[in-house]
């Protein structure tokens with residue numbers, strides 16, 4: 439209607455003569471056109487729109503307190519809280535600086551890229567082995583190598599990182615492209631990669647530290663000196679972490695992180711290419727009903743560790759319903775479920791691997807910070823994970839994370855102390 443109306447009105451003008459005269463000579467033609475043209479006029483009194491406007495005005499007048507309150511900007515249903523706007527709010531509040539925001543954004547970009555590579559792995563020949571082994575002696579998957587490159591490239595191009603350390607790199611690296619900020623970033627570019635070829639959920643894990651003041655890397659440092667400083671920069675205790683997070687690549691791509699003020703989850707929306715706030719201020723349940731351990735190692739565990747798991751399976755101890763067992767074999771997947779549903783995830787040390795399998799710097803510490811920020815706990819069984827100072831970059835540490843009750847109960851069993859109430 440509107441368009442045709444615009445058309446006829448101009449048709450009239452094309453007729454060149456003031457509408458008035460002609461109108462007199464051809465009334466029938468004009469009527470519909472005039473009515474339509476009226477639609478384009480500012481809201482005249484008596485029309486439906488005016489009525490609605492009027493009602494709104496009245497309603498607002500009625501609702502408004504005597505003193506005319508500043509009209510609050512109605513939150514448009516299309517207003518999104520994205521990772522970008524969340525970081526901006528944190529900057530405005532002085533919680534983080536724009537350099538740290540830039541580093542976190544670059545990690546967000548890396549995870550978008552890795553997420554799409556993981557999704558397409560089966561149809562773009564990205565499954566299978568890369569034919570190399572990493573410093574842990576593990577056969578690297580093609581996507582381990584590629585994800586490592588993607589992560590490192592994004593961190594470099596942020597211009598805000600000074601030293602980066604990856605599960606897939608033997609040694610930490612000093613970043614030449616650093617512009618300012620010099621943040622230290624540790625990361626596991628693709629965790630749980632043994633699950634990739636089966637299309638089961640995997641993830642990325644990261645932690646961000648301040649550069650340690652004692653070891654500022656100088657341009658004139660010789661390579662050996664520089665390496666020593668890089669290692670010292672990354673070997674910081676988890677309680678020094680400024681930010682920790684992971685991205686889950688599963689039925690959805692979900693980035694979960696903390697900057698020390700609670701835990702927030704953002705689901706990636708591929709339609710708009712943005713991370714949307716989907717899990718604000720995550721709180722882990724005080725007590726859960728799920729345990730997540732690789733019981734295949736049961737025979738290698740200590741008596742206390744076996745006693746703990748056996749007790750979770752004894753219904754008489756839990757009002758007739760034992761704990762449920764869930765284990766994907768992908769730390770990010772198992773931890774994400776534990777964070778949302780409660781319970782405990784554990785990778786104990788055992789007679790074969792006294793310190794377990796998981797790496798303190800870029801697996802245990804970041805997950806423990808997130809868990810604590812959500813009201814949970816992260817323990818080695820005998821000590822708070824975040825208080826362990828790493829001596830080596832790829833140091834392994836036993837890890838027990840989850841609801842405070844289950845972790846306290848575990849520590850009581852391993853340390854022979856009374857169980858929590």
Ligand SMILES: O=P(O)(O)OC[C@H]1O[C@](O)(COP(=O)(O)O)[C@@H](O)[C@@H]1O
Nearest residue numbers: 628629630631632732767768769770
């Ligand atoms: O197969 P296991 O011995 O249970 O180990 C599984 C654990 O190892 C990991 O795959 C180790 O991580 P990477 O894949 O990064 O080496 C964790 O994700 C997972 O929780």
